[in-house]
Amino acid sequence: MIKNQTMRKLGTWLAPLLITSTVLAGCASGNPTPSANGQPESASATGKQEITFAAYSNYEKPLTEAINAFEEQNPEIKVKLDLAPFDQLMETIEIKLSAKSKDVDALFVDSPLVMNYSVKGYLAPLDELIDGDAKQKWTPAAVESVTYNSQLVAAPMNSSSQVLYYNKELFAKNGIPLPDENTRMTWEEVVELAKKLTGDNVYGFSFEQISKAYQMLALSDSLGVKMISEDGLTATGYSNSPEAAQAFQFYGDLFNQDQVSPKIKKEESLDYFTSGKVAMYLATNQNMPKIRDSGMDFGVTLHPYFAGKQIATPTGAWNLGVSQFSEKKEAAAKLVEFLTLGEGAQIIFEVGGTLPPQVELLDAIATDPKYEAFPDSILRIAAKESLETAVSRPMTPGYLEWESNMNKAFDDIKNGAEPQKALDQAVSIIDNQLKKYKDVAAK
């Protein structure tokens, strides 16, 4: 009887104990998972280091080739290429680095964000990590854009400019003479042409980076608009000035009044051009290899401007940085150096068709007869534009906040919102967000 009671008592306690321990054991099964060949996944066991590289997916082809070359030369380092589209890349970097995550070693750094990332302490200074002569090998403008507090915080990988691509077939079909490669058209002329080319499932004109500041700024720059105050902390009165509204009214009209541009997303624009649904396509020079490979018959001309106003072209660059929170900074710096100074830079230039920031490669573009013939001549145009007409994006520690809200406003304008109203709304949000940088800017 007593024994029976004890057993029962034991039972009441044992059952929950068993369940609890089973659940806990289930949670705790965090053993390293062996990979297919039975080896632990961690590369350090074999003396191999794996570094993660957060990169923009548009550069998949040149990066993959360059990384293959890098891994051949550095068998002890394995590069995990973590590709994402632009918006997602910006977010991934923000989420991971703001949490001081160690899973990002090397990363893409957009030029206007150099300051923002530096203020937040995301980037490891490169001065001691890479070749001391590096600074002489890049153009001074490129070096300046990656210097913060007189320290090199990123390495310039490529620069960019824009050309107006056009579909020769669509011009011929409409009996319109082809634009001259060296004569810059005004926006007014482009719209007139676009109207003639629009019809029958074809749009006359499209931007590549629809509703993105990188390309939209050329419109306001042509009207001489300054988008942000000198100290980089005020957008009101700048990004929503009457001239800015006028510039972006033009943008909205392309979609709504003249209806010469398709209301699509940035990611769809290239396909619209290469499949003959868009006749004129204002896009970065590095689209040339993709357009050429699509087999279409195309030509180029210079970036347009507003009649009687300034000639302004977009510019922007990708730089590579090493995360301050990485535990493999040296290996990451080795990769960055290879891609921006070494053989990798050459591969990215050749495969990607990008405009290089390296003095040596720029000289080659200016002198090598190869760049006289179309379509390689596009690089020569881009190099010239980036020197003579390029206007860089606004300088502010809060560029991320500025850009994401302006991009939203541009998209609203594309969808038919009144430009002044959309810009007013954007600047009030931006200025609120910029307040937190006051102490930083004062420093």
Added chain:
Amino acid sequence: MRSKKMLGPLLLFLLPALTGLFLFKLYPIGNGILQSLYTTSFLTGGQSFVGFQNYITLFQDPVFWNSLKVTLLFNIIINPLQVVLAFLLALLLNARIKRIAWFRSIHFVPVAISVPTACMLWNIMLSPEQGVVNSILAAFGLPEQPFLGSSTQALGSIIAIASWKGVGYWALFLLAGLQEVPASLMEASSLDGAGRWRQLIHIIYPMMKRPLTFIVVSITTANFLLFSPMYILTKGGPENSTNVLMLESFNSAFLYSDLGRSSAIVVILLMLTLTAVAVQFKWLKASH
């Protein structure tokens, strides 16, 4: 006496569930409340206590008020809509119609698709350029619509997409409830001369209070916290017309690096949800 003796084992039985509840629900809530009282400095990376400053700043911010308005509008429309649709769908699924088994499997397809996939699918179908929905409208001679590109239609479009995706799931719970309604009751009432409508009001509805309470509360919490369609499809636009509080909180944390503001928004959202759920519990309390 006996209940006291059983308390130890009882607690032990509950331990796994309680641990999970604490770790994944209560701790993050507590942490969120705490975070909302702090602000992070860029220079030092350190946190400083600011009391209710994050809330005060929020209440002075028109963006927050707009977000709150959008969130409330969204929920006032989508919650009753989903409950009613789920109930109607459950009645249909429960009906004795030929081949209803086929429909029962088909209606579950949207539920089995992940939210991002569903969003991408609808994004393509609703595209103002060559989207299939506009092609159908055009075929009937109706004007093409901007859908997600218009500040007056975007929220409605998202409500439609979320309901398309969600209603089938919620209907399953109601279907289970419907099948619990004793056939004898239905027979008896029909002998007494009750029509279908009276049966619905006086028998099915009271018998269904329990599953109804469950789905009303679940739908409400799910929709108050819903943000992936807005994040994927509209990014809160056009003209902030779909900028719900959850999205604003996400942006505050991961775009504006303002964890304090983000946490304050989440805490307010939590209060809002709790209030709504409390009201619903009171309203739907079973009288038996």
